[in-house]
Amino acid sequence: EAGVAQSPRYKIIEKRQSVAFWCNPISGHATLYWYQQILGQGPKLLIQFQNNGVVDDSQLPKDRFSAERLKGVDSTLKIQPAKLEDSAVYLCASSLRTASIYGAFFGQGTRLTVV
């Protein structure tokens, strides 16, 4: 079974530039999550999709971050414009049911460095 795919693995951009991350979840997983993990901290949920609808985006900085999940499969996360404090690993995860109980499967993440 293929895992959660993310690209790119690494990205370095200057502040005020734009960047986009892509995620392909495990086939059949209806729930998709984007997390931000700053060095030395645990992952923080940015947005959660159920199929192509948003379940929770309460911690997404909507003035600069946006995410979409077209046709309930692939998802993209965009930052525009980027700030220095956005430097982090961005993790995508998917699950069959709510990850609260059964756990979620994570991709390898995209390490973003904003300079």
Next chain:
Amino acid sequence: DQQVKQNSPSLSVQEGRISILNCDYTNSMFDYFLWYKKYPAEGPTFLISISSIKDKNEDGRFTVFLNKSAKHLSLHIVPSQPGDSAVYFCAASVTSNYQLIWGAGTKLIIKP
């Protein structure tokens, strides 16, 4: 306000001995707790979970204990193996709102 705390940034244990990783939480509404394991340059992988209606859950070498009155849970690994060297995250959730709240992680080092 950190709702889930892992107070030990790192832990070193001899191979073959028991590893005990601890986690404290503040929100009494949490009803599920999970442990994840993370190797460098990889995403976290789900290890084991426990419902708040239980006080123990076991899966092979891994056992999670929950003490609701103390708002404390622990992960026991017996016996510890070199492949267990990783960062371990504790996470907690209120299932009705889906969100998982994560601790900062504990880096476990298994010494030969």
